[in-house]
Every structure is written in C-alpha cells, then in structure tokens.
Amino acid sequence: MSLQIYDPTTGASGRNVKFAARPKSLAGLRIGLVDNTKHNSDQLLLRIAALLESRHGAKAHLIRKKKSAGAAPHAEIIEEYKANCDVIVAGVGD
C-alpha cells in the first residue's frame, strides 16, 4: 500500500541582504579589519592591510577584534568601522 510522507527540510526564508557597493579603487580609502579572534588572524590581516596600502593606495587601516569567531562583530566595533572606514576586510579562518 502506498504511503505519503512529508519533506522535513526548509530553506532560508529571511530578508534579502544587499551587498554594499564595491569601490572601483582603494586609492585614498580607509580599511577596516575584522580580527576573528583566531591566533595570528591579526598578523594576517595587518599584512593584508600593508599590501592594500602599498600596492593599492589605501591610506589607513583600523583593526578591531570580535568577541567570538562564531558571532557577528558587536555593535560598538561596527559603529567604529562605520565612522572610520570605507571598506572592510572580514573572513572566517582558522
């Protein structure tokens, strides 16, 4: 005898998130770096910032540390980025 069962899965159903417009050039822009708390992540990000400044003309950088790798940056550092940065470098790594 045939049987009818139901699909247990679901998809993302939330809001659409729009990406910020990408700048055509980094010349003169300020870089924000999101330290994800992993050991040496600050070293990697600072080297990236140095390259962005020396090769692409970025003029400054600001690095702040999240509270946990698994969580979004907390409100205070987001405000700092918004006030002081034009682009952000963020990622998850180990």
Place this chain on the structure above:
Amino acid sequence: MATELASRPVTVADLGAAIELCYTNGWTDGLPVVPATAERIKAMLEAGGVEPGRQVAFIENRQVSITAEKVAINAVMAGCKAEYMPVVLAAVEALADPLYGYHGPATSTGGSAVFMVVNGPIARALDINSGNNLFGPGWRANATIGRAVRLVMRNVIGTLPGELDQSSLGHAGKYTYCIAENEVDSPWPAFHTTRGFRADQNAVTLFAAYAPHQYSNRLSATPEGVLDTACAHMRISAGAGRQPQYAMVFAGEHQAIFRKAGWSREQVQRYAFEHSQATVAELKRANVLPGPVEPADEKKPFPVVETPQDLLVLAAGGQAGVQSCFIPGWGGKAGSQSVTKPIRVP
C-alpha cells in the same frame, strides 16, 4: 486546532521505500528514520499544543525560520513518541537563544554536540534515563529526543557534516546527547533550580559540548578525594585555555560521598574551580596558550572556567561504580553558553 500541513508530500510505494527515500534525499543521520506521515505529524503537533505554522525559533545567522511543523516532522522521523514533543520544542527554542550562539558550535571544526539535560517531573514521566548507561543506548526518550534536535539541525537549519558543520572529529553525542538529572537520589537541589526554576517545573538545559571524559576514583571516600581526581583530569583538557563552561556529572557512588559529607553544589563548584587550575606556564608548555613562558607564568593560575558557577554540577549515572565524568563545553563563553528553557506541556 488547524493542522493543515504546508510541507511537500511525497508518495512512495511502501514503508521500505519511504525509509530508502529519506536516505536518498539526505534526510537522515545515517540510521533509518520513521516515515513522517500526516497522522504521526499531527499527533506530534497535538501533543506539543502548537499550530503547524507557529515559528518555534529563528536562526539569525542562517535566516532560517523553524516552524512547529518542521520540528514535528523531524521528531517523528527521529522516533519520538508524541508526548516527547514539548521537550523537543523547548530544546529547539533554546538553539536560537543568542547566548547559545548557534552558529559557532554548530559549524566549528571543534565538533561539539548539543548536550541536553531534562529536569522536572516530565523527565520521570517520559522515562528519560538518569541512571545506568547514562550516555549509552537503551532508552527511547534519550535516544530520540536528542536525535530529533539533531535532525532539525540537519534538515531545517542545513547543518550537514562537511558543509555547514565542519567538525574535524565530532563524537557520538552528535547522534543524541540527552539525559535527565537523577533528582531523586541527588545530594543537591535539581539543577534547573539554579537557573531560576522551581523544582516542580519542567525545563531543559542545552550545552554545546564535547564528549564525556570519564574518570575513576575507587581509592577515596571523601569529596576532596573524588574532586582531586576529577581536577587532575580537567586541568589540561579539551576546553583548557579558552574557559568555556564545563559540566561535571557525578554518578551514584560519588553522589553518596557528597551526600554523606553534606557538601553543597556550591562547595563542589568552589573546590573544583580552585583545584583544576593550571598555571599559565603549564598551558604555554602544552601549546594551549600562546607565547614564550615568562618567569611570572610559573605561579600565575589560569582556571579551566571563568567562575565556579561555570561548572554545571549534575547528579546522574548508575548507582554502582566509581566512575564519574566531566564534559568540556565548546569554545569560550563569548561564543556559547548553556541555556535553560521551560518545557510547556499543554
């Protein structure tokens, strides 16, 4: 109660075909599942006292809304009895608590599982094991309630191994990791009373945790002796250097030692906190903390947890035997903490 189901129905030839379809579609944890028929799903919703469309939880990082219907389907598949549904609903609600921080422990290479402790009269009513073979097989409620939560994580939130779930090792608790506290024999008030609940209320505590680490103490009959053994094992253990919370689960013979000596839960927490501390130097030498060992590090203590209250002291396990265990939490407290939610029985 409206019980119109919104999920996609699939017609299959028979029971065997239903089980195989769930494998084919990647809907199982590797074990066979119970086919989620409309009748079984509706019985689950009825027992939970919830409409199918009700949002039980919203997982912010994944932008996923978990409806009661999806919880019910996965609870059926896990093999739950309908009367388990209130516990499963409360646990799924806890997954979305910001303090639990779903995204970190669910995705991390660290490979934690969802450790669940059920307190209150419902634990005994549902026959959730709090005794022999505590973390092993043999009890339907333990086996299927934890499994239901895991299937929700897999099928609804998309936490698939090798994809969203990047665990390097994982552990068997990722199939199910659900126990009750032995409130009858415990030397202490029920655990959920430390979280603001009354003893006669039902509650479930979720804790992102690694596997149980067992130790034996057959040589001492004092609280200090038992805890010295526990602390020796905890000093440089899975969570060392990060200060997550730890659960300490004491089985029957060790419970009796604390009861006889009149030790409170708080005394256990304080003693274990003080005696499980390593020095910064030890942790640096073990490559648990970074940097070279400085002279001052030799005497600088580094507790396993931030505070004594971060040791979740529980009474559970068989009445015979000299084994107890501790369970390291995932990450650090900034990433995830244990949360306790009320279980609402309609």
